[in-house]
Amino acid sequence: MNLDFTEEQEMLRTMARDFIDKECPKTMVRELEDDPKGYFPEIWSKMAELGWMGLIIPEKYGGTGGSFMDLVVLLEEIGRGCLPGPFFSTAILSALPILAAGSEEQKQDFLPRIAKGQIIMALALTEPSATYDAAGVSTTARLEKDDYVINGTKLFIHDAHIADYLLCVTRTKGWSLPEQGITLFLVDAKTPGIKITPLLTIADDKQNEVILENVSVPQKNMIGELHQGWPVIARLLEQATIAKCAEMIGGADWILEACIDYAKERVQYDRPIGSFGMIQRYIADMWTEVGIAKRLAYYTTWLVEQGLPCAMEVAMTKAWVSDVYMRQARMGVQIHGGIGTTRDHDMGLYYRRARQVTLLFGDANLHREVVAQEMGL
Amino acid sequence: MDFSFTPEQERFREEVRHFLDRELPQQEVTEDRWLFGFFPQFSRKLGERGWIGLTWPKEYGGQARSYLDRLILTEELLRYGAPVFAHWFGDRQIGPAILAHGTEEQKREFLPQIAKGEISFCVGMSETEAGSDLASLQTKASTEGDWFIINGQKVWTTGAHLAHFCYLVVRTDPSAPKHRGISELIVDMKSPGITARPLVDMTGAHELNEVFFDNVHVPKKMLIGQENRGWYQIASQLDYERSGIERVMSNYPLFVDIINLAKEEGLGKDPLVRYKLAQLGIEFEVGRLFCYRVAWLLSQGIVPNYEAAMAKTFCTEFEQRLANVASQIMGLYGQLMPGSKMGLLKGRVARAYLYSPAYTMQGGTSEILRNIVGIRGLGLPS
């Protein structure tokens, strides 16, 4: 057993924190909330130069071949800084399925470009059904001559508006078992028939509705095998869920530190508010909860990294971390008093993000249900 | 004990509902209308019916009716999500404060105008360094002949940009111990030297302001009560501010709509959704009955203190749970804001979630209120 990060991981953390503090301070995060694109291409290029987009892509495809734990370290910092942009969509939600199920040719084609920051990608999975299971997918792909033709509506699709490619999850065969008959396609976002409309969300985090109307995709853009796409997505969801948990933990850490600082600084009744028992109790609980969350998340990351079964642990982590992050954000605002409720204060940014991010990949209740099932209930 | 209303009270409730059915087209209904629904014409219509200042003496434009009638009236206004902000502060706390501490002249000048729905008030208490610790306030009033000269800054002043008058709390004796140098004034918001600057809340809305006072001249006759006794007068105003049923009904329209949605979409068959909504149902009933208790005390001539603190703490935390549960039930749709494509219930759930942290700050934070319950209610050592 060794429950510490490696020296390289500590360095990665320091580097990431410095980079985000310097290149994308909160003022810019806010600017990007109102910006239709939602990212700065210059920062995106610099992230690529630092090797972030290729962090978990093997060296032979232009990446640095890092581990999942490395990724978790980076994502904690991204979550801590609320760094906007299509990193998650591209380097995780799209790169991982290509890595897992793409052909050698597809890997050679896409992964180096992802690693270099040359392309932006988005996962088009969820639909108006608003679920993360196979039964929720009703967008169809039919073979017509040499091409597949896709029809349907995808909803809540992060970064589709700036994506060069959409990784589109489609139904290619009937309904008897929802998990059978799902097929993945890489769709050039400029293909005629794609209509993208931005949604207004609580976290201004650039989600879209994507309507696909008779969108033609060459057969060669199929990722993995016909009808065999769901296991790829199921595995991706496990990885993505734990990766999102890392982001949430980073955010929760920021809130905790902001509260500690504020509790020391803010004076009422001639004393710092941190000297009041109630505030001490809040902060002690917050510290405890986020500390526990980290142990669970790192353990699950290790399972993922080792390729061990982890369905239950992923669900436990998502349930726990979501609840912790929501509480942390709620108490973070409360400890800041009136100022915490304003649009301009950073605490609100985390409060809004926490609500959004905890809904992703199934909320805490859905994951508790998974845990119950895994417990044999 | 008897929980029933008299036939007259029931008739009054019917009358109010009748009026609201006619006046408020369905599509206007949203949340927090007592904080955001600024519609002076609507307030004037209520005023015409005598429904502002209902409990005040007739000689000052009131109806001399009981606090239970006021409870019925406010409960119905909130149930309908009526836009009552223009007169809410005047009716709820400024009127009672003037009644309790004002001069005869002040009563004759202000109360009838409030009761007619003609004037709006904002409340200028908090400052950047004096939030929970209100007695540390620094906005100064010096004297010059018949005038107070005001200099300083207030913050979190709800509706300062809309109000005709500010109920302002100032320091009149800087040399006295801090609780003993505070006074209350009514200030015309059109006075030269006042600037209100917007503060935008988490939902993106502007109802809060920073208000700057730069040599603002206020006639001395606008002093409410005794000079330097302001601190002791404020306490009961705050009790009025905290005790109303709005604290449990700010999101009532949303509560109804989320229950209906659960029924229509079949979500209501999900055991977890059932459990959560049932729990909210219980909490709403508990909160409502507690507000009834507080109204009862008022009707008996008792100003509730720790009871108001208990009611506000419980009720506002209920409102937060309501917003949270509503957004959980809506799942991914719960994150869509008003104006978004595909937004269910017009994005009201996300807006409610964003506004809800404010409830446990405004009118005293939950922590301060818990201190009041412990120290003033139970006599625990402070």
Ligand SMILES: Cc1cc2nc3c(=O)[nH]c(=O)nc-3n(C[C@H](O)[C@H](O)[C@H](O)COP(=O)(O)OP(=O)(O)OC[C@H]3O[C@@H](n4cnc5c(N)ncnc54)[C@H](O)[C@@H]3O)c2cc1C
């Ligand atoms: C939406 C909104 C509307 C408002 N409207 C008005 C208005 O119209 N007029 C007006 O004058 N004010 C208004 N306020 C201000 C409100 O009354 C203050 O925000 C509130 O009193 C808290 O003060 P603060 O924001 O300075 O927080 P602080 O007092 O700095 O509190 C920070 C944190 O410390 C805690 N704390 C402070 N002292 C103690 C203690 N002794 N024990 C335990 N915990 C403590 C608080 O509970 C809080 O969690 C409004 C506020 C909001 C959010």
